[in-house]
Amino acid sequence: MANASGFFTPTMRISSSININRSGFRCPVVISKRIRCSGTSQGVESFSPPESRAQRLVNKxxxxxxxxxxxxxxxxxxxxxxxxxxxxxxxxxxxxxxxxxxxxxxxxxxxxxxxxxxxxxxxxxxxxxxxxxxxxxxxxxxxxxxxxxxxxxxxxxxxxxxxxxxxxxxxxxxxxxxxxxxxxxxxxxxxxxxxxxxxxxxxxxxxxxxxxxxxxxxxxxxxxxxxxxxxxDGLFGFDLHSDGDGNRHLNAGIKESTTTEALGTTNGSALGFPPNRSSFSCIKMNGTEVFRFAVSVVPQTIEASLSKAGLNRSDIDWLLLHQANQRIIDGVATRLEVPKDRVISNLAKYGNTSAASIPLALDEAVRSGKVKKGQTIATAGFGAGLTWGSAILRWG
Structure with a gap:
């Protein structure tokens, strides 16, 4: 049964383990029965054991x-x-x-x-x-x-x-x-x-x-x-994905130096040992393909997170996306029918700060009084990997 948080919580059945998957938390529990062999018809006894660690965690x-x-x-x-x-x-x-x-x-x-x-x-x-x-x-x-x-x-x-x-x-x-x-x-x-x-x-x-x-x-x-x-509970639902095939559109791979000298042995030279010193290359990006990828998958993942949370678009107070490109942010907001005045963006001041962009924008919005305690935020990240994902959360 779904509770107010959007996650599924137990009613009568409890499982001995906690099942966590990428779509959220589904936590069914099985209360065990102890069989006592006493040689009488009263040999089977059902009882409720003390609260276990697993049971306590289910309610967290x-x-x-x-x-x-x-x-x-x-x-x-x-x-x-x-x-x-x-x-x-x-x-x-x-x-x-x-x-x-x-x-x-x-x-x-x-x-x-x-x-x-x-x-x-x-x-x-x-x-x-x-x-x-x-x-x-x-x-x-x-x-x-x-x-x-x-x-x-x-x-x-x-x-x-x-x-x-x-x-x-x-x-x-x-x-x-x-x-x-x-x-x-x-x-x-x-x-x-x-x-x-x-x-x-x-x-x-x-x-x-x-x-x-x-x-x-x-x-x-x-x-x-x-x-x-x-x-x-303030994390209502989430959705996470990756697609390594898209790595060709955005990457910073290893490049090898050619200055390392091989060992002065026949075997070393033949095997190419020691290996050349390596460093990461500069960022390489196919901007057109990354743009297409983002405007396609971001609305889908947010819709998936909302569905898993049991919420609708109208329940969103704020849309907070990875700050990569304002046209991506505007495009996703339009697809989700989120008004511009409910979209958080500080991209103009800081550019794309990668993993820092969402918490940086969130912090500014909270400290400015824009985001208030109890409000619901739909957030999504997307980028190299290719990876993408979203979460529906409440602030405070």
Missing amino acids: GCKLIGCGSAVPNLQISNDDLAKIVDTNDEWISARTGIRNRRILTGNESLTGLAVEAAQKALEMAEVKPDDVDLILLCTSTPEDLFGGAPQIQKALGCKGNPLAFDITAACSGFVLGLVSASCYIRGGGFKNVLVIGADSLSRYVDWTDRGTCILFGDGAGAVLVQACDSEE
Whole structure:
């Protein structure tokens, strides 16, 4: 039976395990019967055991109670870009809606931005770092090959050494992080999960390619997702997908250097060992194909999430999409019949900040008073992979 949160909760049947799938949570439970062999006709006894851990988790929900964001100091305008590549402000703004972006320079770091955003989210939520159970860093551009989340955990001063790890799903990363947080809360008993979206795609941009260099900026955003009773549940439904065949339209693959010397042995030279040093290439994108992909799949995934949540388009207070291109945002809003005054967009100020774009826009909307506690938000991410997904959630 569907409850007010849009997830399916048990009536009389309880299963010994919690089934979590990509369409949401369906949590049926089976109350067991103990058979007692006493040699009499009274040998079978049915009873209700003490509340199990699984039963407690079935009744758990999750809610977003804090948010924060941070951006680099350096602002690069369209006019600034026009000095280094053949473009102009009118051309960029008309095709993308972007007028400025922030770029990491000097002593700034992506980790520093992520920590700042996380601290603000914790302060709003009134949660101490020591009470954080899990940190999920959604990024495709960590500052360490082995991931950046543990460094954020260290910088925040989480003395309990909570688990911290990276999620790599490009511009869909933050939505995947939200869903992952809810799974840990519902299925693992976690209480406070910090979800951070942070990316510095400017480090992987070819600044001579006017098709891509105009799009990307750097930034970080974070939310604190907290366990709550099912009646307060704030994640109503979700829908997640990927299609590796679309990788050819948007990627930044490995490129090999040719400077590494082979070992001074016959076997080493024959085997090509050691391998050449590698680095990631600049972002390569077929903008037309990515645009077609986004305007097609985003309305579909939001409709799917609404259906799984048992909600209608009219139940949406705000539409918050990954900030990639204003024409995509406007097109999806039109398809879903969401009025412009209920669409959140800060793309003009920051450009495409990948996994940071949704929490960055959410934080600004919350702190400005636009998004209020109890309002319903339809959000969706889409991008490299190709990956896409959506979630219907309530703020506060």
